[in-house]
Amino acid sequence: MNATVLTIIIAAAVFLLVLSSLIVFFTFRARKRKELVVKKSFERHGAPTGVGIDDVRKPDVSERKERKEGKGRLYAFGVVIMGIFGTLAMRLWSLQMISGGSYQRMAEENMTSEASIPAPRGRILDRNGKELVGNRPSLCVTAAKRVVEEPVLVNLLSLILGMPRGVVRRNLLDDTLGAQANRVIATDVPMKTVAFIKEHPRLFSGVEVVERTVRTYPYGSLAAHVLGYIGPVTTTDLNLPGQAVLYEGDDYIGKSGAELAFENVLQGIRGARTYRVDVDGNPIALLNESPPKNGSDVCLTIDRELQEATDKIISDIISSSHLRGFPYADAGALVCIDIEDGGILASSSYPSFEPEKLANGASTEHWEELTRKGSGDPLTNRVIAGLYPAASTFKAFTSLAGLEYGIIADDTHFNCNGLWEAYGKEWGQRCWIYPSGHGTLGLEEAINQSCDIYFYNVGASFYERWEEAPEEDRPDNLQDFLKTWGFGSETGIDIAGEAGGRVPTAAWKRDWNSETPEGGQWQPGDMTNMCIGQGDILVTPLQIANGYAGIARKTMLKPHIFHRVLNDEGEAVINNTPKESEIQPAINDAHIARVEDGLQRVIRRMGGPFNELPVSVAGKSGTAEVASAKADFSWFVAFAPADEPKYCVACLVEQAGDGSSAAVLGVQHTLAKLYDVDIGDIIVTQGSRER
Secondary structure, three states: OOHHHHHHHHHHHHHHHHHHHHHHHHHHHHHHHHHHHHHHHHOOOOOOOOOOHHHHHOOOHHHHHHHHHHHHHHHHHHHHHHHHHHHHHHHHHHHHHOOHHHHHHHHHHHHEEEEEEOOOOOOEEOOOOOEEEEEEEEEEEEEOHHHHHOHHHHHHHHHHHOOOHHHHHHHHOOOOOOOOOOEEEEOOOOHHHHHHHHHOOOOOOOEEEEEEEEEEOOOOOOOHHHHOOEEEOOHHHOOOOOOOOOOOOOOEEEOOHHHHHOHHHHOOEOEEEEEEEOOOOOEEEEEEEEOOEOOOEEEEOOOHHHHHHHHHHHHHHHHHHHHOOOOOOOOEEEEEEEOOOOEEEEEEEEOOOOHHHHHOOOOHHHHHHHHOOOOOOOOOOHHHHOOEOOHHHHHHHHHHHHHHOOOOOOOOOEEEOOEEOOOOHHHOEEOOOOOOOOEEEOHHHHHHHOOHHHHHHHHHHHHHHHHHOOHHHOOOHHHHHHHOOOOOOOOOOOOOOOOOOEOOOHHHHHHHOOOOHHHHOOOHHHHHHHHOOOOOOEEOHHHHHHHHHHHHHOOOEOOEOEEEEEOOOOOEEEEOOOOEOOOOOOOOHHHHHHHHHHHHHHHHHHOHHHHHOOOOOEEEEEEEOOOOOOOOEEEEEEEEOOOOOOEEEEEEEOOOOOOOOOHHHHHHHHHHHHOOOOOOOOOOOOOOOOO
């Protein structure tokens, strides 16, 4: 017999019992009253004079009224009793029929307690399956926030953990994990300290020792900006709409780089343990356990050995620049792209940082060290977010623009005498070789010699076309063409933080100088400077590398760092598919061939270490003038093999002089590593000073 039937039977029995009791009670009462009336009518009375037998038999009015009121009270009392018992019966029925299951579950929950089991994050591997980011176990001391109000306990924790009292308090006051979550006070706590805490539970009320999996970066700062780091989940991270992972207050989440980009794959699914507990909530038996599911491993396009090389190369170039007389050369970027699919093989940004110092809880002092003024902005990924004038590396694209719009033809030559005064002496512009000049040049040799005056003429032709058009319909032919090669917008790489750069137009300049209209007029110099990669043009090293890779493959792809996802058996379950950019340039094979000819002439002219490589190379130097800098910025970009392009490398060194002395070393030594050639040490020398 189930509980529902039993409840109905009990309720009916109680109701019938109450009803029958009331019937018996009122029946007995009525008979008793009748007997009393009859007996009183025939008794002999010693009545006073004037009172007859009829007066004795007939009760007076007040007596009848009392009996009537008493009878009413009894009925009312009976109704109340029936209502009370009926209500109790109905409530009993409701508890059993309607809420019985709910209360049963609540009772069972009071007898059990559930604890979640953190899931280890997936590892991050290079393209060959070598670990770049892994996990390791760590003993952590955690405590409830209320512990901060117990100064004796705070002092004790400070002593046994070897931490300043202020740091302990700061960690206890950290609200990033939510109001109810325990605060992490220290990680990697020695076993001796753990044993002491566990042996003295009364001294450490509210303090727990838990084992956690922490992130480890076995190669220190290697590819730090690509890998990124993790940090405690914040209130804004918790269970956002559409979020694939439901987080808890003590979870860690990707904050930058690949850790952030592939969070949904790397983050595992928590497990759970259900315990039976006593009246004090202490577990007494394990009832059920569902194990956590580890996050999946992600392979990047990065090649660990090449990445180690490029990290060292950019650092050595900066060190050598200091010895060479460029003390302000303190930052740079070096990137290598697989031309065939757009994968990033190496990406180095200097200065860098150690992700592990941030991943497991950065101290305030360390964070301030990384972000203070004068730190060099080590958290900035200069490969994708550094904005610089493109300098002469841009001449490859302005050449293609001139060819596309018929400004440059097969027989187009311009004379360079070192000074260009087409708009008057007061607006004269020099070539980098001033005062000697290059003489008369065609396109290929203008690229080779990096002749500024040749490209001033190209820019002037674009300006004249713009100026001659109706004011309401002036075309931005040059700018629109440059944008099809990826400039002025993000490349679409699959990590956050990319800058889009800038391709200036007349409309942009007018808006930029809205408070000073006289400075917002589009001038010939705006166009001529843009054609040599100066003026208001801003690009990232990745944009330059991806643009040259586009020239080499004759189409634009989105660069990426994702390679594949592995399952528990190490098998690839998701592979990257190369993606074309939404905007594609107009490709003319004959135009591309002319530009490539000029780029190959650059490398043949430079010779040196390039001659030691087993393949032909096409490339271009650049020297960017920056008004706020104490020295020029050094550029170099190249792809190889020139006839069947596979790799594209771009290097930028801030305030290191011209591109043929500093940045060229980044490209040469990266290609030497790719082709396993020893070309000697990195020594910055006096370059040609060409832009």
